[in-house]
Amino acid sequence: MQTTSKTVAVLGNGMVGVTIAKGFASLGYQVIFGTRNPDSDKSREALAAVPAARASSYDYAARAADLVFVALPWAGLQEGLELAGPANLAGKTVIDAVNPLLDFETGSPRLAVGFSDSAGELVQRLLPQARVVKALNSITVGHMIQPKLPDGQPDMFIAGNDKEAKQEVAAILKGFGWRSAIDMGDITASRLLEPLAMLWISYAIQRQHWTHGFSLLGQATAQPA
Ligand SMILES: NC(=O)c1ccc[n+]([C@@H]2O[C@H](COP(=O)([O-])OP(=O)(O)OC[C@H]3O[C@@H](n4cnc5c(N)ncnc54)[C@H](OP(=O)(O)O)[C@@H]3O)[C@@H](O)[C@H]2O)c1
Incomplete structure (x- = not known):
């Protein structure tokens, strides 16, 4: 993938934020943490x-960004x-990796929303003019960038309302080492992608195993309408 002069704002500086920031830096993006x-020590x-990243308020990072990655906890x-x-993010591609998880710390996590809503749709409602793409929520942080699984490269399911934004995210995912980005349709498909993360988590907890990922065999060439 070609390098870029774009700036990405990574909102959240926890495990996911730091990992994603490293990934974007490796693709040549300027990184600014919100x-x-x-x-703070964190x-x-x-x-x-x-080391190449900067840190600022959420507001400054959002204004400076060409592209945004949301790595915030559900509670925040x-x-x-x-x-x-929201006005700072108008027209910008916003990648949302948030899983709406409750009770993770108890070892019995569950989704806070589902069936009729999702974190992806909430992000789109809160940022009505942004081009929100759900992605990278159905993998553990340790495999978000250059996932190396013994039996091949995994695929990442994505969803969003804007085709160009999804193409941009698919290219980024390629750069991050994913085999393909599988477009599941508009942002309401987050209602499928977030339970998929629960499937990943449940498999991990049952087996105490943290190095798995999804791939889709026999993929169609047609894209969603
Ligand atoms: N961990 C994984 O393997 C994984 C995998 C897939 C998806 N995800 C999703 O990625 C998101 C980020 O996960 P993470 O593990 O990086 O989270 P985390 O370690 O808890 O970090 C989140 C960051 O969000 C900021 N924040 C803003 N408002 C907050 C609030 N009210 N309470 C707490 N923190 C707040 C904090 O930074 P400041 O205090 O500096 O503002 C914090 O560093 C989550 O939604 C998670 O579901 C995680």
């Missing part, structure tokens, strides 16, 4: 892990996106 406190750790999602400012 955080509630750029001077921010300093994130910057030490991704609405607050983080409101701080980022």
